[in-house]
Amino acid sequence: MLAKSLAALALLAADVSATIYYAGVAESSGEFGVWSATATPGTGLPGRFGVDYQFISKPGIDTYITQNKVNLFRIAFLLERMCPPATGLGSKFNETHFDLFKESVEYITNKGAYVILDPHNYMRYNDPSSQPFSGSVIGNSSDPKAATTAQFGQFWAELGGRFKNNNKVIFGLMNEPHDMQTSLVLANNQAAINGIRRTGAANLIIAPGNAWTGAHAWTTGYTGYDANSDYMYKLVDPLNNTGFDVHQYLDKDSSGGPLECTRHAAENLDPLTAWLKKYKFKAFVTEFGAANGTQCKPYLEEFVTYLNTHEEYIGWTAWAAGPFWGPYSPCCTNSAQWGSLEPGSVASDGSPGLYTTVWQATIQALVPKRLQWKGPASVKGGVLSSALARS
Numbered sequence: 001m002l003a004k005s006l007a008a009l010a011l012l013a014a015d016v017s018a019t020i021y022y023a024g025v026a027e028s029s030g031e032f033g034v035w036s037a038t039a040t041p042g043t044g045l046p047g048r049f050g051v052d053y054q055f056i057s058k059p060g061i062d063t064y065i066t067q068n069k070v071n072l073f074r075i076a077f078l079l080e081r082m083c084p085p086a087t088g089l090g091s092k093f094n095e096t097h098f099d100l101f102k103e104s105v106e107y108i109t110n111k112g113a114y115v116i117l118d119p120h121n122y123m124r125y126n127d128p129s130s131q132p133f134s135g136s137v138i139g140n141s142s143d144p145k146a147a148t149t150a151q152f153g154q155f156w157a158e159l160g161g162r163f164k165n166n167n168k169v170i171f172g173l174m175n176e177p178h179d180m181q182t183s184l185v186l187a188n189n190q191a192a193i194n195g196i197r198r199t200g201a202a203n204l205i206i207a208p209g210n211a212w213t214g215a216h217a218w219t220t221g222y223t224g225y226d227a228n229s230d231y232m233y234k235l236v237d238p239l240n241n242t243g244f245d246v247h248q249y250l251d252k253d254s255s256g257g258p259l260e261c262t263r264h265a266a267e268n269l270d271p272l273t274a275w276l277k278k279y280k281f282k283a284f285v286t287e288f289g290a291a292n293g294t295q296c297k298p299y300l301e302e303f304v305t306y307l308n309t310h311e312e313y314i315g316w317t318a319w320a321a322g323p324f325w326g327p328y329s330p331c332c333t334n335s336a337q338w339g340s341l342e343p344g345s346v347a348s349d350g351s352p353g354l355y356t357t358v359w360q361a362t363i364q365a366l367v368p369k370r371l372q373w374k375g376p377a378s379v380k381g382g383v384l385s386s387a388l389a390r391s
Helices: 002-016 058-067 095-109 149-163 182-198 265-279 297-308 354-366
Strands: 022-027 072-077 114-119 169-172 205-207 242-249 283-289 313-321
Touching: 022 058, 022 283, 058 095, 072 095, 072 313, 095 114, 095 149, 114 283, 149 169, 149 182, 182 205, 205 283, 242 265, 265 297, 283 297, 297 313, 297 354, 313 354
Parallel strands: 022 072, 022 313, 072 114, 114 169, 169 205, 205 242, 242 283, 283 313
Antiparallel strands: none
16 A cells, blocks of 8 residues: 555645756766775776776667666766876866866757766875765865865866866766765865856856764764765855755665665755755755665655655765776676666566666656746756756
8 A cells, every 4th residue: 555655745846846857867987997806006097988888878878868867977087087097186187088077978968858967086085996985075174195174175166167068967066975074075166166156157056064974864963974964055156056966875874775665755854954944045956766576666656656746855876886887887786787777777586676676667657847948057947847848
């Protein structure tokens, strides 16, 4: 009965939602190719495009836009490829790498959809060989190898300036900061916002919190670090076009590893939702996921329906698609190889992958029928229309 009720509610929310303007999937493969079993710095850098890493699959993007009617993609990249360690974090880019990244971004935005830029670095820079823990924390003044907060601001000023004329590009400042002072996350976020706005860029910005930017942990301390709720309301954007970027998985520890779903939407999201309402902020959930199968299905339906029916949330991307996952899974399988959300994905045994068993089986019905297809991305959203009416 619970599953049937949640499914009915999900279908209703998908039809009448007026709070979700942007919905889609995270594209993960641009950060691939640097892992080292011996934690050797420099492994896979700069890497070979199309061999070690790739940002998107164009046929996959086409499927999501034309068949699944989604309008948002989050594209991961590495800071160390955009700004090689030899020259440091800042305004000097590897232009070949940037051009490849820009081509992927514009492939999507030219089709009318929106893109979140995702530096997938955990607020660290200089050594991604053992992510998410390797590399120096950006702004850590006690680490002589660390990039400074000012350098992070310079990086975002450069990247923001290059995309300021594409109002379908959303600036996601950083993927999952963790195990650092929350006040430093705030300072880095503010430096990035300041740098972006100095260029004249009016694009929508989404800022992360500490503690892996977990929605469930937003209002609580994390391993000795202050709660995001105690700091992030202090962010200042002169254009008032900044929201927050949060992640949430539905397993017992919210890590995205275990197979079983145990945490309900309200348990994960109610405290954050109240905080957003209090300070009049909006949020995107740019990573969420659950395993395939009947046990997780009602949890996943409940979670996305919560987002679709609470005005504090204006966008979401499921984790994850990407051209280089193969049979491996981005989350929620106890390390079993069940494929990914990439269209055509198959599991290691040849059976349908998570695109079929999770996206098509559950998430597709939760995509709002009307999304924003025209105009600049904004915390205020825009005009909603069906995908058929976007051209």
